[in-house]
Each structure stands twice: as structure tokens, then as C-alpha cells.
Amino acid sequence: MEKKFNTSLVTNFGPDKLLPDLKFAEMEPGWDCGGGTYKITKEEVDKFAKLMGDANKGEVTVPIGMIYIFGLRICWDRKVFIDGAVRAGDKIVFHKPAKIGDTITTKLSVADKKEVKKEKDGKVRINKFLYVDMNATNQNNEKIVDIQMSFLLPATMQ
Amino acid sequence: MSAIDFASIKAGDVLPSKSLAVSQQLINEYADICGDYNSIHVDVEGMKNNPMFGGSTIAHGTINVEPVIQALCAIEGVLWPVEGTKVDLQFRAPVKPGFVIASNLVVKDKKTEGGKNILICDMKIQNQQGGDCVMGSAEIVIP
Numbered sequence: 001m002e003k004k005f006n007t008s009l010v011t012n013f014g015p016d017k018l019l020p021d022l023k024f025a026e027m028e029p030g031w032d033c034g035g036g037t038y039k040i041t042k043e044e045v046d047k048f049a050k051l052m053g054d055a056n057k058g059e060v061t062v063p064i065g066m067i068y069i070f071g072l073r074i075c076w077d078r079k080v081f082i083d084g085a086v087r088a089g090d091k092i093v094f095h096k097p098a099k100i101g102d103t104i105t106t107k108l109s110v111a112d113k114k115e116v117k118k119e120k121d122g123k124v125r126i127n128k129f130l131y132v133d134m135n136a137t138n139q140n141n142e143k144i145v146d147i148q149m150s151f152l153l154p155a156t157m158q
Numbered sequence: 159m160s161a162i163d164f165a166s167i168k169a170g171d172v173l174p175s176k177s178l179a180v181s182q183q184l185i186n187e188y189a190d191i192c193g194d195y196n197s198i199h200v201d202v203e204g205m206k207n208n209p210m211f212g213g214s215t216i217a218h219g220t221i222n223v224e225p226v227i228q229a230l231c232a233i234e235g236v237l238w239p240v241e242g243t244k245v246d247l248q249f250r251a252p253v254k255p256g257f258v259i260a261s262n263l264v265v266k267d268k269k270t271e272g273g274k275n276i277l278i279c280d281m282k283i284q285n286q287q288g289g290d291c292v293m294g295s296a297e298i299v300i301p
Contacts, residue, residue, distance in 0.1 A: 001186055001200050005193035044191065051187050052224055053178065061237040064227050068220045069192035076194060087219055089248035089294065097238035 009044075010070060012036035012077040014108075020082050023158050024113070024128055033108035033132065036074035040066055042100050062098040067145055071106045071134045075149075080108055080132055084154030088129070091150075095143035103139040108132060111148055128153040160235040164275040164300045169265055173279065173298075176228040177260035180217050180253055194218055216252035222259065222292050223247065225283055229261040233298055240299040242274055247281065247294035258286040263296060275300045 014034015019027070040062050048054065054063050075081055098104060111131040118125045130151045136144040161174060182202060189195050197204055198216055205215045226247075230239045253259055262282040269276050276297050283292035 001189075001195070003193075003195055004190040005195070010193075048191055051184060051191070052228075054228060064231075064238060065220065065224050066191075068223070068227075069188075069194075069218075072218075072220060073193050087249060089246070090223075092245040092247075094239040094243045095241050 010036050010038040010073050010077065012074055014078055018079040019110075019132075020079055024130075024153065027110050027113050027130060029110055029112050031110040033080050033110065034078045035105060035107035036077060037103060037105045038070050038074075039103050040070070040098070040100060045100055060099050062100055062102070064094065064098075064145065067098055067104065067136055068147070070104070071136060071147065074106045075108065075132075075134065078108055082130075082151070082153060082157075084156070085130070085151040088150045088152050091148040093146045095145060096138070098136075098138060098144050104136055104144060105138075106134060106136045108134055125155070128157055160233065160300050162233055162277070162300050164268065164277075167265055167268065167277065169267060171265045173233050173263040173265065173277075174229060175261050175263070176225045176232060177258055178221070178225050178228075180221060180255055180257045180259060182215065182255040185215065185217050185221070185255065188218055188221055192218065192220070211252050211254065214254045216254055217257075219249055222249065222253045222283055225259055225261040226263070226281060226292070226296070229263060230296065230298060233263070234301060236301065240301055242276075242297075242299045244297040245281065245294065246296070247292050249291075250293050251285075251289060251291050253285065253291050257291075259283050259291055260286075263298075266295075 048066050111133040113130050116127045132149045134147040189200050206213050234240050263279045265277055266280050267278040279296045281294050281296045282290055
């Protein structure tokens, strides 16, 4: 399909070393995955609200769903989604509403990791889980939303 | 204004639901907004030969969550979930074009903490056949 996404909407920043460059042992809590900045326009809000049947039709507040997907856009740009990793779930805490025209900054960092032993049909497997924080703030450094994503890493991950 | 009377609500009550009909067109237009053109979402022909999801594309994970986000806003009577509202969710099964997904929030308990009235709920997002696509819990602040 023809790609219509306006890539200039989102800029990203962060260290040259990206998450997929690390071994599991190096994925320490607090490791900086970088982040990104964007500004959502009324046009974008109208487009999203119409598509999702959202009640928020071009009002002042940005639908939380848009903060979610722009955050994920930054995750793609910063290569937070490791090849073969399965997104297991999210924990979301809502703070102050995002407004149309706000400059939103999303920062990404490793929150935690754990290894879970699983036994099936007499075989023991170690599942590796990685938790990544996605924290969004506005231009006044006020919290918008905190999302912690959990990933089941591929069995081949060293 | 909230659609809920906190004083009278009790465990087992089912909260108002929101639903979303998912089509390939919706997935494609969503990709245009978020920039995620992963083939598992948009390559209809390519995915026909891929057994991973039964020969189908699947919706972006954030589309799956949209009904519960809209339900939270409707329940709280706001356009953005009230500060302190929390959702904990696990993705259980993919959502495919043709699915109609709906939020299912059932009150488990309630509490008043720091001056806030909070409903503690079990949360699911199910398809039209009652299959669980997303499961978890929510703490909903009633203004």
C-alpha cells in the first residue's frame, strides 16, 4: 500500500547504541533508549477521531490513543521493538491531558527484566522478559502518561 | 459529568461498553497516522500465505486497546482519563479485519483514597464471538 505517514511530525533523539545492540545481561534498569518529540495538530486529531469513532472531534484535548501511537512511532524509530520479541502487555497511568499544539516529549528507558523458568512436557525453558518505560510529558515538563510495556524476548536472545 | 453514581455502584456491576468494528481499511488508515506499516498489518496478499495468523493480517495492538480507552472516558465523563486512572493489560489474541471488538468492565471493588473515588475493575476486550483479545484490570477514578 502507498505510505502516507508524514515522518516530519516526529523527531527522535538518544544514544547511538540501540536496544537490539545489547545482550540480555547488558539490559540494565535505567538504560536510556532515547526518545522523541512531536506536536499534534487539530488536523491529525480530527483524522484520528473520525477513524476511531472517538467522541473527541477536534476539541482541545488530544485523544490518549494518539499519544499511545506516537509513542510507539518513537519506539520504532529508536528500535525498541527487538526482532522476534512479542509484546505481552502494557501498564498505563494517566496524568494531565495533552492539548492540541502541545509539544510532547516521550522518553524510553529499560525499567526491569526477569527470567521465568517454565516446564512443559518434561522440558525446562527460560523465558526472558524485558520491561520498557515510555514516559510522556508536555512542554512544561508536566506528566501526560506513563506506560510500561512488557516484552517476551526471542528464545535465541543471548 | 460521570455516567456512574459511585455511592450506589457495587461489585459485579457491569460498566458501559464501547465497541469498534475493525476493517482492513481502518488498519490501513491507522498505519497512515502512526507510520507502522509492518507487513503483518497491511500486506493482505503476503499474509494469505503466512500461517502465523491463519492467513490474515492483524490490527495494531493499540487498536485493540481503543474500546477500553473510549469506555474509560465515557464512564468518567471526560475526554481524557482522569489523573490517577490506571490500566494493566495483557495481549491475549490477535484482532483481525472483520472483528467487532468491545470493552467489558466489571466492578470488583471500590475505594476512596486521597480524596478520590476509585472503581477497581476486571477488564476484557472481546471479539464478537466472546473470544478474549485483551485481558487485565483497571482502576477508574470517578470525578
